[in-house]
Amino acid sequence: MRRVAITGAGTINPLGHSVPATLEAMREGRCGIGPLEIRDVDRLAVRIGGQVRDFAAEAHFNRQQLALYDRFTQFTLIAAREAIAQAGLDFAGELAARSGVVLGTAGGGVGTWDENYRHVYEEGKNRVHPFVVPKLMNNAAASHVAMEYNLKGPSFTVSTACASSNHAMAQAFQMVRLGMSRVMVTGGSESMLCFGGVKAWEGLRVMSRDACRPFSANRNGMVQGEGAGVFVFEDMEHAQSRGAEILAEVAGFAMSSDAADIVMPSKQGAARAMAGALRDGGIDPATVGYINAHGTGTLANDKTECAAVADVFGAHADRLMISSTKSMHGHLIGGTGAVELLSCIMAVRDGVVAPTIGYEEPDPECALDVVPNAAREAEIEVALSNAFAFGGLNAVLALRHI
Template sequence: MKRVAITGAGTINALGHDVPATMEAMREGRCGIGPLDIRDVDRLSVKIGGQVRGYEETGHFNRQQIALYDRFTQFALLSAGQAIEQSGLEFSGELAARSGVVLGTSGGGLSTQDENYRAVYEAGKNRVHPFVVPKLMNNAAASHVSMQWNLKGPSFTVATACASSNHAMGQAFHMIRSGMTKAMVTGGSESMLCFGGVKAWEGLRVMSKDACRPFSATRNGMVQGEGAGVFVFEEMEHAKRRGAEILAEVVGFAMTSDAADIVMPSKQGAARAIRGAVQDGRVDPARVGYVNAHGTGTAANDKTECAAVADAFGAHADDLLISSTKSMHGHLIGGTGAVELLACIMALRDGVVAPTIGYEEHDPECALDVVPNEAREAKIDVALSNAFAFGGLNAVLALQGV
């Protein structure tokens, strides 16, 4: 079995347009959630989100590219570029053939769908742009990353709702660990903050109208975000031989299915995934110092997740730190695990654990150390990243410091 290093990281999200800006915001406990600036927002009852601000697509892409790149593809390309440049890898010959792209997304080119449904249904047009299909397809982001960086190995898109990017990164991890590939560009991207995307979530009645306050007794729902996180996973010896900077090591991954309910989470399913990731990494559970929680801020998730962590770790659950950075960047749905992996890397590499902001009042059903409101310095040896999707599909990654 090969070991797997992370040698590059990139992101764009409500907290920043790159990794340093995002980590700085996480350290400072800054909130990226604010009033939504989208078309027809007055017809929404939920008017807040973790929107990427100060972003002009024309500043990054030309007219022909914009005709093909939905916002979720743009976010993926920008993040992948940052990650690959940091890694220093150049993909050609044998390395290109044995490197691929696995990205998660839930909605894919949802903004493109939204705009074009408007055109044909609302505006009554009988013609749409010829690139609608290649722009909206869920694999567009993975394909464009592959094309731009000459990645010719296994490449595809994973869609498991809120666990998409963790499932994607798990696949990339398995491919390198098994020897199938040398390097993988992996993570997730989402851009659901359009009228139809928010309206659909509104219908489920689980959204907060004011803030995302995970684990706080006063929490009243989730807040959507958008953006991407993309990493370079690389076979450890390959990375060491070329003297690459290693941000962290991916040591374990597990996925489970609740096989129970389409929206309500299950303690058992989540706990099995947590335990599974620790066992897969052959890690002593007592070494796990930080868990980046799924922590959506809904009543159901947060209490179930805390119960699952307590179940999986026993008495050690009281010693570890657990926080939800969704309080700052919102829920990026299919891209969320990727942005949240940055908090794990920051904890392992810099010894700073990102806080759960917006925390107001203790909830006895979430009685763990949730790092309320302020980041904390701590030496973290092993960190987990949880993702528990609608549909009962759970995916947990285990990372260790180098």
């Protein structure tokens, strides 16, 4: 099997409109969560979120494009532009035919749904824009990236709730590793911060009204975010032959299903995914220095995830670092794994471990090194990125220093 390099990264999220800005915010432990600025916010019980601020779509896209691009697609194209520019690839000829795009999203064009439901049910309109369906469909972002960059190989969208991006990146990794594709553009995006999107999540009663405090004893729920993360996964030999900068190596992955409950997490399912990623990559557990946790800030997830880490790593669990960057950017739902992979790249490439901010009180059921409140410098050989979704769908990626 072929080795797989990451040669490009791009993002737009509540912490920054680029990778350098995002990593700087992570290093400084900044919080991108604040009061929501959306229509009818006064009708919501939850009024905070990780919004992408100071974003003007008109500065990036023309009127014809905006008629086709939901906000989640806009975020994806901006992140893809940064990632592909960094990779320095021009997709033409055979390379175009052997390159594709796999992206994750849970909801797709939620803002478009919300807006057009208002038109029909609230305002009584009998017609909607003819491009509503192409704008809201979950595969819109993947299709527009493929068209923009001439990616003619395997292209599709994965939708597995909060694990969507990790599942998408796992599929992209496998395609490059098996020689099916030479390059894959992959990651994910989400934009659910509209009235309907937040109101739906309120119904689950897992949302915090004040802050996201993963692993802290006084945590009281998750906070929604929005944004995108996109990466270029490339055949290692191909990347090296053209002198590309390699950010990290994708070393292994695994997926599992709890097959137990639609919303409650399972320690066994999470443990199988982490152990499987180590096994797939031939990774000695003792070489893992950092885990970017799913770490939602809910009572159930955090203690279950810590128990799973303890089961997989045994005595080494006390020596590795585990943090949740959701404390800074919120939970990007289907896009969350993509933005969080940036913290794993920062750990293995730059030797900086992102913190879990908002940590206030130790929880005996989360008694691991959660890197509270301040980033830490450390040499990290291997990092894991965890994603555990509603529906009991788990996906874990392993990155290695190169």
